[in-house]
Amino acid sequence: MIPGKASQTQLPRVIVVGNEKGGSGKSTVAIHIAVALMKMGQRVATIDLDARQSSFSHYIANRRAWAERIGRDLGIPDHVCLDDDLIPGDSDEHAMHAQKLTDIVAKFGNDANYIVIDTPGHDSFLARLAHSMADTLITPLNDSFVDLSVLGTFDPETFALVGTSHYANMVKEARGQRQVRDNSVTDWIVMRNRLSTFGSSRNKRLVGAGLEELSKRLDFRLVDGLAERVIFREFYPRGLTAVDDIDDITLGTRPTMSHVTARLEMENLLRAVLLGGLAQGVDIAGHSRDAA
Numbered sequence: 001m002i003p004g005k006a007s008q009t010q011l012p013r014v015i016v017v018g019n020e021k022g023g024s025g026k027s028t029v030a031i032h033i034a035v036a037l038m039k040m041g042q043r044v045a046t047i048d049l050d051a052r053q054s055s056f057s058h059y060i061a062n063r064r065a066w067a068e069r070i071g072r073d074l075g076i077p078d079h080v081c082l083d084d085d086l087i088p089g090d091s092d093e094h095a096m097h098a099q100k101l102t103d104i105v106a107k108f109g110n111d112a113n114y115i116v117i118d119t120p121g122h123d124s125f126l127a128r129l130a131h132s133m134a135d136t137l138i139t140p141l142n143d144s145f146v147d148l149s150v151l152g153t154f155d156p157e158t159f160a161l162v163g164t165s166h167y168a169n170m171v172k173e174a175r176g177q178r179q180v181r182d183n184s185v186t187d188w189i190v191m192r193n194r195l196s197t198f199g200s201s202r203n204k205r206l207v208g209a210g211l212e213e214l215s216k217r218l219d220f221r222l223v224d225g226l227a228e229r230v231i232f233r234e235f236y237p238r239g240l241t242a243v244d245d246i247d248d249i250t251l252g253t254r255p256t257m258s259h260v261t262a263r264l265e266m267e268n269l270l271r272a273v274l275l276g277g278l279a280q281g282v283d284i285a286g287h288s289r290d291a292a
Helices: 026-039 055-070 091-108 125-133 166-182 202-218 230-238 257-274
Strands: 013-017 044-048 078-081 114-118 136-142 152-154 161-164 187-193 221-224
Touching: 013 026, 013 125, 026 044, 026 055, 026 114, 026 136, 026 257, 044 055, 044 091, 055 078, 055 230, 091 125, 125 166, 136 166, 152 202, 161 166, 161 202, 166 202, 187 202, 202 221, 221 257, 230 257
Parallel strands: 013 114, 013 136, 044 078, 044 114, 136 187, 187 221
Antiparallel strands: 152 161
């Protein structure tokens, strides 16, 4: 599954949330996937490769602080933040950090059966390595041609797909490395994030058509992600997610229809993701299919 010295430890399933463009909602998606898996009874560990921004790490720290404040066990994953600020071309430094990430994944494999990795919004050595480790790669993408440019280039007049872009080419290379090394195929999911709540629009239709064409060329699954809702920003200071228990103690305020809508939206998203076998033998409600 990963490079480095072979280990007798049963390695966990690695879920990477990646996109080389910042502001796509990677950390929000990563924490929701991690918490949802924990609520299904899975053992989850998390890794933040964006030490400079540390949005994922701050989210988990906020969750831990809020759990202590309200006196509830919200579920906190084992977490590591790894510095990815490496000097380009320094092969010795790269090898050392590659082994460090490999060792962290192997160590987490002693207790966790899922590892969720949040990557930085730029190209980096460890981000590329993490992509080559992924069993499942989730790429949140804001619903605009600005964000779509990391995957493909389009004719400015007809909006027809012309070619693929830097991030798509990096993912193709990483998936190839994974297949050669482990004879495994990475399940790539591209998630249309921050969708407009105002129905259809010309931009929405054009972006959708472009993504459909890209999905055929690049072999990814396309799913609808999260709408542009203020409530997801309000979760962050308390480290909460839409899949947490919705009550006035956990939220610190009375639940509203926005909380209910966000939860339903996230559950629909998780069902779409889980159809690809993200959680083997476990359904969204947390019951084992084998035991049913």
